[in-house]
Amino acid sequence: MMSSRKLLASELGWSAEQRRFVGTARVASLGTASAAARPHVVPICFVLSANTLYSVIDSKPKRLAAENLRRLRNIVENSQVAVLVDRYSEDWERLAYVLLRGRASLAHAGEARRAIRLLRQKYSQYRRMPLTGRPIIKILLTSAYAWGAF
């Protein structure tokens, strides 16, 4: 289990540049696993606040499919998650990624409202989307690993 003490940014072991790389990324890949260790990966929009990531289960175009909700079921079964922020380039000298690890849970009322505000600051697309009452995934980051051109 994770300690409830908040980690300082520096304790995550990433540089200011790596933190900016994550904070400004528009999309990440959220890796979860069922209790039976079956992995699952979905793209997420997210916002970084101190050492916490927030992501909302929104109603993006098309449909909110059952498959898309597996992340929630996995998080209930197993709070360990991995979040990948990746930069691909045809110039492989410029490849870079940051892999974050953390513990996921659902944010409660007050924190969820704050997360929605932050998500709307970052993504103008969310400003015209009803988000109140939608599940907000909260990820307390426990480690950051960076690779490549920083």
Add this chain to the structure above:
Amino acid sequence: MMSSRKLLASELGWSAEQRRFVGTARVASLGTASAAARPHVVPICFVLSANTLYSVIDSKPKRLAAENLRRLRNIVENSQVAVLVDRYSEDWERLAYVLLRGRASLAHAGEARRAIRLLRQKYSQYRRMPLTGRPIIKILLTSAYAWGAF
């Protein structure tokens, strides 16, 4: 365990367009999990051949870090993997992804040589990189799930 029978393309349940989306993608996110269900995600270059994905543990710039090899350890412990191919766009009507599931293992000699040929056809970057003897991850796809604008 997976049956050794090969799935026909149509049995994976994806359209020609979704298959092309995956086949032409330059990068994907490989999700693995340890036996203890700890998830891990890394970006991979890969090639799609029939219903098999191949990816090489190469020596891209910088270093081949221990962290980067966790995918191999996880695959030995737990062959279940997920592969995400994602298209992000600021126009959220254009968002799309395909989530593939499969069983991973290491390719053996003859198959590994063929995989290297295919990877070099797809990625010119690999043509000037020594790959012989590098571990080749082989993923037999068992399902495809597509979401978004196809």
